[in-house]
Amino acid sequence: MFSEVFGLEVNPLIVFGWSLLVGLIFSTVGAAGGILAGVGHISLFGIPQANTVKVMNQMMVLTSTLIAVPSYLRQRRVVVSLGILLGVGSVAGALIGSYLSYRFLPDLKTYKPLFGVFTLVVALKILHEVLWSKERERMKRIDEEIGKSRTSDLRTLRVSFSKVEIGFLDRTYSFSTLSPVVAGFTVAVVSSALGVGGGFLLVPFMASVLKIPMFLVPGTSGLSILITMVVSIGNYVSMGAEVNVVMMGIEVVGVGLGSLLGPQVSRALKERKLRILLGFILLYIGIGYTVGDYIRDNFGIRII
Numbered sequence: 001m002f003s004e005v006f007g008l009e010v011n012p013l014i015v016f017g018w019s020l021l022v023g024l025i026f027s028t029v030g031a032a033g034g035i036l037a038g039v040g041h042i043s044l045f046g047i048p049q050a051n052t053v054k055v056m057n058q059m060m061v062l063t064s065t066l067i068a069v070p071s072y073l074r075q076r077r078v079v080v081s082l083g084i085l086l087g088v089g090s091v092a093g094a095l096i097g098s099y100l101s102y103r104f105l106p107d108l109k110t111y112k113p114l115f116g117v118f119t120l121v122v123a124l125k126i127l128h129e130v131l132w133s134k135e136r137e138r139m140k141r142i143d144e145e146i147g148k149s150r151t152s153d154l155r156t157l158r159v160s161f162s163k164v165e166i167g168f169l170d171r172t173y174s175f176s177t178l179s180p181v182v183a184g185f186t187v188a189v190v191s192s193a194l195g196v197g198g199g200f201l202l203v204p205f206m207a208s209v210l211k212i213p214m215f216l217v218p219g220t221s222g223l224s225i226l227i228t229m230v231v232s233i234g235n236y237v238s239m240g241a242e243v244n245v246v247m248m249g250i251e252v253v254g255v256g257l258g259s260l261l262g263p264q265v266s267r268a269l270k271e272r273k274l275r276i277l278l279g280f281i282l283l284y285i286g287i288g289y290t291v292g293d294y295i296r297d298n299f300g301i302r303i304i
Helices: 012-029 033-044 050-074 080-104 108-131 134-147 178-194 199-209 217-239 245-268 271-299
Strands: 154-159 163-168 171-176
Touching: 012 033, 012 050, 012 245, 012 271, 033 050, 033 108, 033 271, 050 080, 050 108, 050 178, 050 217, 050 245, 080 154, 080 163, 080 178, 080 217, 108 178, 108 199, 108 271, 171 178, 178 199, 178 217, 199 217
Parallel strands: none
Antiparallel strands: 154 163, 163 171
């Protein structure tokens, strides 16, 4: 399949296989979907335009969240008020982040190292959570207790200009109305500028800062990301970012199928091992994107 937009040959079977893998890993591990999409677009398919990479990454993330969020809503695992507050902040953040990135990070030479730094940070965080964090074990025990309940007793108790209160099982959780708006704005600036989803930043904010149970975090994060992706993608396209429609169509089918299969696969595989493997893969990619050119030019060793 020849891409007139990119001026290169793209094998549709590889496109489908890679997008299937991205959806599978993202829905199984719950992280790094935009990063994995970016690795494929940059290194596997050789897309030369950074703005095209960003918008197509986010289209894949959008596809996965469109599948995941309705499922979380049916399971009553979405704090809708919190997701909307994060989304409200993300609208301005996505517009600003995508605009600045489109203007000042239009080529891979400047975009790729920043993408690599972000990938390194995500890799180190994943490895820290799996290998060293005691907080993760504590949250896991809480979620196991929650999982014993047959239904999700999630209730919105109060929403005002200053405070939001929710009830979940036998506990009450409250947080400032302003803090999610500010966090949504900040995360959206970063994620839209780099062409990723932003779950890596939203999850610790909700779990560690707002103290929301992890049982409710993925779905709530997905709702916010959904809003961010729609705004960011729309702005990139309106500014002129090119998208190969045929290639994107194949990717949407692949990532959608992978996202549907992910929960089934996760039952057979250990999440901890998958996270460790993903962490080291991202670590390798991050090193390659940040210092790979230097190592190649000075030592003759090609990393990625």
